[in-house]
Amino acid sequence: MAIIEREDPLELEAGEITETAERPLGVFTRPQSNTGWRSWLFTVDHKRIGIMYGAAGIFFFIVGGIYALFIRLQLAVPNNNVLSADTYNQIFTMHGVVMVFLAAIPLGAAFANYLIPLQIGARDVAFPRLNAFSFWVFLGGGLFLMSSMFIGGWWENAPDGGWFAYAPNTGVLFSPSKGLDFFAIGLQITGIASLVGAINLIVTVLNMRSPGMTMMKMPVLTWMLLVVQFLLLFAMPVISVALFLLTFDRLFDANFFNVDQGADPLLWQHLFWIFGHPEVYVLILPSFGIISEIIPTFSRKPIFGYSFMVFSGIAIGFMGWGVWAHHMFASGIGPLSVAAFSVSTMFIAVPTGVKILNWLATMWGGRLRFTTPMLFATAVVAMFTVGGLSGVTHALAGPDTQQTDTYYIVAHFHYVIFGGIILGFFGGFYFWWPKVFGYFLGEKLGKANFWVMLIGFNLTFGPMHILGLQGMSRRIQTYSSGQGFELWNMVSTIGAFLIASATAMFVVNIVLSRRAFKAGKTPAPGPDPWDARSLEWMTASPVPEHNFDEVIVVERQDEFWHRKWGRDESGRVVRRATVEEVAHDGSNTNVHLPSPSYWPLVTAAGMPLVGYGLIYNLWLCVVGGLLILGGLYGWALEPADDPDAGHGHGHGHDDHDGDDDDGGEHHDGGDAGAEDADAEALAEVSTDG
Amino acid sequence: MADTAVAADTHEEHDPHATSLGMSHEKLGMWVFLGSDCLLFGGLISVYLLNKGRIGPDDIGPDEVFDIPFTSVSSFVLLMSSLTVVLAITALQRGDIRRNRIWLLTTALLGAIFVGGQVYEFTVFYREGLGYTTNLFGSSFFTLTGFHGVHVSVGIVMLMSMYLQSSRGKLGPAQSEKLEIIGLYWHFVDVVWIVIFTIVYLFPQ
Numbered sequence: 093m094a095i096i097e098r099e100d101p102l103e104l105e106a107g108e109i110t111e112t113a114e115r116p117l118g119v120f121t122r123p124q125s126n127t128g129w130r131s132w133l134f135t136v137d138h139k140r141i142g143i144m145y146g147a148a149g150i151f152f153f154i155v156g157g158i159y160a161l162f163i164r165l166q167l168a169v170p171n172n173n174v175l176s177a178d179t180y181n182q183i184f185t186m187h188g189v190v191m192v193f194l195a196a197i198p199l200g201a202a203f204a205n206y207l208i209p210l211q212i213g214a215r216d217v218a219f220p221r222l223n224a225f226s227f228w229v230f231l232g233g234g235l236f237l238m239s240s241m242f243i244g245g246w247w248e249n250a251p252d253g254g255w256f257a258y259a260p261n262t263g264v265l266f267s268p269s270k271g272l273d274f275f276a277i278g279l280q281i282t283g284i285a286s287l288v289g290a291i292n293l294i295v296t297v298l299n300m301r302s303p304g305m306t307m308m309k310m311p312v313l314t315w316m317l318l319v320v321q322f323l324l325l326f327a328m329p330v331i332s333v334a335l336f337l338l339t340f341d342r343l344f345d346a347n348f349f350n351v352d353q354g355a356d357p358l359l360w361q362h363l364f365w366i367f368g369h370p371e372v373y374v375l376i377l378p379s380f381g382i383i384s385e386i387i388p389t390f391s392r393k394p395i396f397g398y399s400f401m402v403f404s405g406i407a408i409g410f411m412g413w414g415v416w417a418h419h420m421f422a423s424g425i426g427p428l429s430v431a432a433f434s435v436s437t438m439f440i441a442v443p444t445g446v447k448i449l450n451w452l453a454t455m456w457g458g459r460l461r462f463t464t465p466m467l468f469a470t471a472v473v474a475m476f477t478v479g480g481l482s483g484v485t486h487a488l489a490g491p492d493t494q495q496t497d498t499y500y501i502v503a504h505f506h507y508v509i510f511g512g513i514i515l516g517f518f519g520g521f522y523f524w525w526p527k528v529f530g531y532f533l534g535e536k537l538g539k540a541n542f543w544v545m546l547i548g549f550n551l552t553f554g555p556m557h558i559l560g561l562q563g564m565s566r567r568i569q570t571y572s573s574g575q576g577f578e579l580w581n582m583v584s585t586i587g588a589f590l591i592a593s594a595t596a597m598f599v600v601n602i603v604l605s606r607r608a609f610k611a612g613k614t615p616a617p618g619p620d621p622w623d624a625r626s627l628e629w630m631t632a633s634p635v636p637e638h639n640f641d642e643v644i645v646v647e648r649q650d651e652f653w654h655r656k657w658g659r660d661e662s663g664r665v666v667r668r669a670t671v672e673e674v675a676h677d678g679s680n681t682n683v684h685l686p687s688p689s690y691w692p693l694v695t696a697a698g699m700p701l702v703g704y705g706l707i708y709n710l711w712l713c714v715v716g717g718l719l720i721l722g723g724l725y726g727w728a729l730e731p732a733d734d735p736d737a738g739h740g741h742g743h744g745h746d747d748h749d750g751d752d753d754d755g756g757e758h759h760d761g762g763d764a765g766a767e768d769a770d771a772e773a774l775a776e777v778s779t780d781g
Numbered sequence: 782m783a784d785t786a787v788a789a790d791t792h793e794e795h796d797p798h799a800t801s802l803g804m805s806h807e808k809l810g811m812w813v814f815l816g817s818d819c820l821l822f823g824g825l826i827s828v829y830l831l832n833k834g835r836i837g838p839d840d841i842g843p844d845e846v847f848d849i850p851f852t853s854v855s856s857f858v859l860l861m862s863s864l865t866v867v868l869a870i871t872a873l874q875r876g877d878i879r880r881n882r883i884w885l886l887t888t889a890l891l892g893a894i895f896v897g898g899q900v901y902e903f904t905v906f907y908r909e910g911l912g913y914t915t916n917l918f919g920s921s922f923f924t925l926t927g928f929h930g931v932h933v934s935v936g937i938v939m940l941m942s943m944y945l946q947s948s949r950g951k952l953g954p955a956q957s958e959k960l961e962i963i964g965l966y967w968h969f970v971d972v973v974w975i976v977i978f979t980i981v982y983l984f985p986q
Contacts, residue, residue, distance in 0.1 A: 218806040287817060295810045299800040325817045333824030336924070346913060346920040348828070353917050354835040363824060728942070 122730070123688045126637075134688040136220035139635055141227050142206030143528065146521075148231055149199035153514075155238070156190035157595060159183050161588055164552075168585040170573035180569035181252035182271065186241070188255030189275065192375070193282055194234045196509065199517050200378035201230075201286075204293055204317045206528065210628035210635065211314045213302030213644040218295040220686040221727065226289040228696030233281030236700040240274035251275035254567060256368060256419075257338070259349035259360035264342055270707055276339045277703040283328045283335070284699070290324040293317065302627075304646035308402070311626040311650075312395055315402045316381030319409040323370040323377075326413075331367035334360060343706060361423060365416035373412040375509065376476075377405060379516025380447060383469035386523050387451050389624045390466035391458025394650055397450045404443035404450075411440045421489045422496040430489045437487035441480060448477055463622075464538035468519030471546055475511025479504055482557065497567070500560025506553040510591075518545070518598065526617035530634040531609035533601050541597040548590025555580035555587075619675035625653040629675070636678035638685060689730060695723030811962045815969045818932075822973050825925045826980060832921040833981075840916050846906045847982055855898035856978050859933070862891035863971045866940075866964045873957040882947050885960075888967070889940040892933050899930045922981065929977055932970045939963045 123134035132140060162183055166174045175183060205223065209216055217223050240250045251271035253262045262272045297318045301310070310318075338360070340346040347353040349360060388395045395401055417425055417433040451473050460466070482504040486492045495501055518541075525533045559580050564571060571577050608614045620629040630652045631640050648654050658668040701716030802809065836842045869884035903923065911919045943960055946952045952960070 219810065291810050291813045291817070294813050295806050299802050299804070299806055299809055301801045305801075325813065326820050329817050329821035330824050332821060333828065337828065340920070340924065344913065346924070347917045348832070348920055350917075354837075355917055356831065356835075359828065359831060363828075725942075 123690060131688070133693060134224075134690055136216075136224050136686050136688055136692070137637060138205050138209050138217045138220065138223055139528070139637075139639075141223050142202050142204075144227055145198045145205055145230075146202035148227075148234065149195050149202055152190050152194035152198070152234060154595065156187055156195050157592060159187035159190065161592060163187060164585040164588040166569060167571070167581050169582070170571050170575075170578060172570055175569060177569045178252070179247050181567075182247055182250035184567060185251045185254055185257075185271075185275075189237065189251065189279070191509070192255060192371070193279060194237070196375045196513055197282075197286060198230060198234075200317075200320060200375065201226075201289055203313070203378055203382065203517075203520055203524075204289075204320070207524070207628060208293055208296060208314055208317055209300070210631070210639060211311045211626050212297060212300060212305055213627050213640060213646065214296065214300040215639055215683065216686060217292050218300060219292045221689050221692050222288055222292050224689070225692035225696055226285045226292065228693050229288070229699055230282050230285035232696050232700045233278050233283075233285060233703075236281060236703050237274055237278030240271055240278075244270065249274065256364050257360075258364075259338070259357040260351055260355075262338060262342075262360075263349055272338065273342055273707045274703075276335045276342070277706060280332060280335045280339070281699050281703060283332055286324045287328040290321040290328070293321045294325065297321075302644050302646055308399065309646055309649045309651070311381075312384035312398065312401050312405075313378075313381035313626075316377040316384070316405050319405050320374050320377045323374050323409055323412065327367045327370040327374070330363055331371075334363035334367065337363075339706070358420075358423060358425070361420050362416070365419045366413070368419065369416040370409075370412045372508075373408055375513050377408065379472060379513045379520075380405065382516050382520040382523070383451065383472050385624075385626065386465045386469040386519055387454050388650075389523075389622050390461045390463060390469075391455045392461075392623070393454055393458040394625070394653075395450065396453035396456075397446075398649060400446055401450055404446040407443040408440065411436065411443070415440055418487060418492075421486075421492045434487055434489045438484065441484055441487075444480055448473060448480075463522075464533070464535055464542055465519045465523035465622075467539065467542045468515050468522065471542070472512055472516045472519065475507055475515060475546075475549070479507030479511055482507065495560060497565055498560035499556040499564045499566055502566050503553050503556035503560055506556070510549055510553065515545070515549075518542075521598070523622070524628075526621050527628060527633050527635065529606075530616065531605055532614055532617055532621065534605045534608070534614075537597055537601040537604065541594050541601060544590055544597065545594035548587045548592075548594055551587025552584050552591060553587070555584050559584075618671065619677075620652075620656075620671045623656075625650040627652055630655075631676045632678035638678075638680065638683035641676040641678065641680035689727070691723050691727035691730060695720050695727060698723060805958060808958065808962055808965070811965050815965065818969065818973075822925075822928070822976070825928055826977065829921040829925045829981065832917040835917045837916070840918075841909065841911045842916075842918050843922075843981075846909055846911050848902070848905070849982055851898070852902065852978065852982055855895050855902075856974060858891050858898070859895040859971055859974055862888045862895070863968050865891060866967050870957060870960050870964050873952065873960055874954055876954045878947065878953070881952070882944060885940055885944045885947065889937050889944070892937045892940070892967075896930055896933050896937070899926065925977065925981065929970070929974060932973070936963070936967050936970055939966070 123130060132144065135141065162175060163180070166172050166180060205217070208214075237251075241247060243249055249270040251257070251274055252269065253267055253272055253275065257272060257275060261267065297310070297314060301307075307315075337346070337348040341348050341350065347355055349355050349357050351357060384395055384401060414436045415433060417429055418437045421430055421433075451469075455470075462470075482500070486495060486501070486504065522533050522538055525531075559577055560566075562576055564575075564577050571581075605614070609616075617633050619632055621633070622629075627640075627644060627646075628635070630644065644651070652674070655674045656667060656669055656671065657665055660666045698716040698719030701719065702713050703716075705712030705714070705716055800806065800809075833843060865884050865888040869881050869888060872878075872880035872884055911922075913919055913923050940963065943952060943963065946956075
């Protein structure tokens with residue numbers, strides 16, 4: 093503890109408010125511990141928040157997967173009665189809502205939170221406490237939505253309107269349970285989380301790049317995640333408006349979707365899809381970014397056509413706003429609208445195709461290493477192409493009227509969402525796992541996981557193309573025998589259970605790999621296990637709390653790669669420096685980090701209370717509202733930076749929890765601690781390595 | 782630098798060149814948020830435009846309830862508050878704490894007069910027979926203007942919090958950027974009102 097002198101508060105700049113640091117509301121002291129469960133509840137560290145997003149996302153992915161298994165069980169044979177029609181409606185709705193809003197979005201947010209600051213060489217995000225707030229709001233909203241399963245009876249009050257909840261089907265008249273209230277308010281809450289997170293990450297990328305890291309030197313993943321945040325920024329308020337209208341209709345008898353009063357229910361479809369189509373790109377672009385990191389690394393080539401990759405991502409971001417009505421070709425929007433949206437939808441295949449060609453060109457002639465992450469990344473390219481091609485068949489309005497609301501649509505979007513997004517995320521897990529947790533996931537089980545998942549996925553969703561074109565409708569809980577649906581439905585159900593086994597293998601792999609590493613049977617990955625290219629590999633694994641020991645001055649795209657490798661006179665690639673020479677060892681413990689805080693959690697906890705209050709008892713709203721208000725005031729009065737807090741790993745002045753295991757090794761870093769302990773030291777230009 | 786002193790969320794406030802764009806995180810964050818808020822009001826205004834004519838022939842509609850002179854006056858009051866918030870900011874930047882407090886209170890008061898006018902207007906409409914559930918026009922009108930009123934109220938709360946900070950001696954020139962950021966929000970809410978006033982009240986029905 094004594095290595096670092098406490099900063100004298102007087103050294104802070106004039107105008108800095110310090111006296112309220114310890115007890116901002118006169119009651120609570122700030123949270124201090126860096127270990128134990130409290131360190132997670134009150135953390136503002138973008139890495140811990142990213143890990144929590146990932147854990148929550150995987151949890152909801154498994155829950156949503158269990159719903160899917162029940163759907164497939166029900167449909168395995170004709171005239172089945174595993175689920176009643178009413179329960180079936182609730183389960184397929186919950187499957188969609190949970191997978192899109194509670195699994196795919198937070199998994200994207202997990203990669204964004206963890207990797208954006210690292211890839212741009214920053215210490216943290218721009219607003220660390222807001223970041224924690226986003227996560228807790230998301231979790232609160234997600235659990236609020238899930239609680240609809242239990243409240244008022246088992247599967248009585250879950251939403252039952254499908255994930256896009258078309259009006260007027262969602263009015264009290266047609267859906268009298270509380271389900272759609274939970275849907276509307278729950279998504280409103282998670283929407284707040286996405287919006288706040290988007291603002292935070294946009295400011296982070298625009299404002300916190302390390303010296304020399306111009307926009308066109310940023311890794312493709314960071315670029316794609318930035319586009320995603322802009323899409324969320326502008327899409328979330330639109331769904332908010334739609335959800336407000338629905339809530340007001342259901343709770344306060346407003347007339348927005350009341351056809352008796354002359355309302356136009358198409359309004360919901362427009363608002364929903366103006367949000368919903370950009371949302372599709374919110375889901376897919378993180379995965380595009382992830383494989384744009386994996387493929388160059390395991391091809392030992394820079395990404396082919398970097399600027400094309402970036403600009404096609406931006407183009408997708410813009411064009412994503414002009415295609416929403418292709419979800420509504422069967423709604424009677426008129427021939428001119430249909431033609432216009434048909435053409436714009438075909439156009440958006442162009443930037444997507446550019447990306448696919450660039451990934452292939454990156455692999456072309458490269459020295460390929462088919463590790464587990466690379467297998468997943470390659471599968472994304474192939475499977476997404478299948479999904480993209482069936483998507484082009486929907487862009488043609490004629491065939492689309494035949495395909496609408498059949499299993500062909502289900503097949504299409506699962507090829508995009510599962511084949512494009514989920515496989516990409518799994519690739520990302522295997523790729524960054526050693527960076528995040530400091531041990532490899534086993535390759536053997538990983539490859540088995542990949543193949544079972546790929547085969548299961550194609551068995552599940554491939555046959556749905558055929559079923560759909562044969563006329564099997566989605567969202568109907570059963571089908572009669574003799575229509576030719578039996579075989580492919582059974583195949584699809586078997587496939588679904590293969591996917592479930594693959595997911596189980598992933599979980600088992602985590603447990604076994606961790607155990608093997610703790611027992612010393614597998615080597616530590618070191619900072620750069622894959623010979624990778626971007627800045628996150630330039631610091632220790634797992635990443636120390638302060639990210640980088642020194643500010644990194646960036647000169648080139650793929651800066652880290654160029655510090656390791658260069659060319660000799662004859663143009664051959666030769667090693668310039670070893671990883672150990674280039675990478676930071678995490679020994680600098682003198683970095684002043686943002687301090688943990690109670691208020692994000694307190695403020696976020698009020699939101700589900702307001703939600704329950706709106707549905708059941710308005711007094712609860714008062715309690716929730718007071719909690720939010722109190723939380724916000726505590727937050728505003730508390731300085732972001734506790735001047736008395738410790739620096740780096742667990743050196744808080746009253747940190748009686750003691751250091752965690754890796755706290756010790758950072759002391760060995762030696763002289764860094766003896767230097768003048770201030771952040772200014774970090775601002776010094778470093779050309780380390 | 783004054784405007785980096787409040788950029789306290791990271792250690793880098795010690796370095797004046799810390800932000801890549803040269804603008805503090807807080808201010809950039811507010812601009813980004815306002816961009817998002819445009820879409821919120823864009824959506825609500827679209828809903829209103831779609832629904833305003835969808836009333837029966839004998840139904841109560843905009844022509845029956847709007848009192849343009851009254852709303853013009855309250856709009857003028859709100860627009861003047863944009864001027865006073867600028868005066869409050871410049872006073873604070875000069876270090877003129879007394880004037881800063883006066884203009885802060887004036888701004889909050891003008892905002893409160895506007896919100897009060899809105900409440901009065903809503904009650905009159907209700908007495909004339911236009912409730913929230915009466916028809917599509919009622920639902921759309923009250924939702925759109927209600928959301929705007931909530932935005933103004935949030936602005937008043939922020940201004941009064943600044944005033945409280947000031948009275949505790951914690952609002953000096955070094956914190957003037959905080960007020961500037963609240964000012965951005967305040968101007969935005971005023972601009973949105975110009976759009977709403979024009980579209981809802983002034984366009985022929």
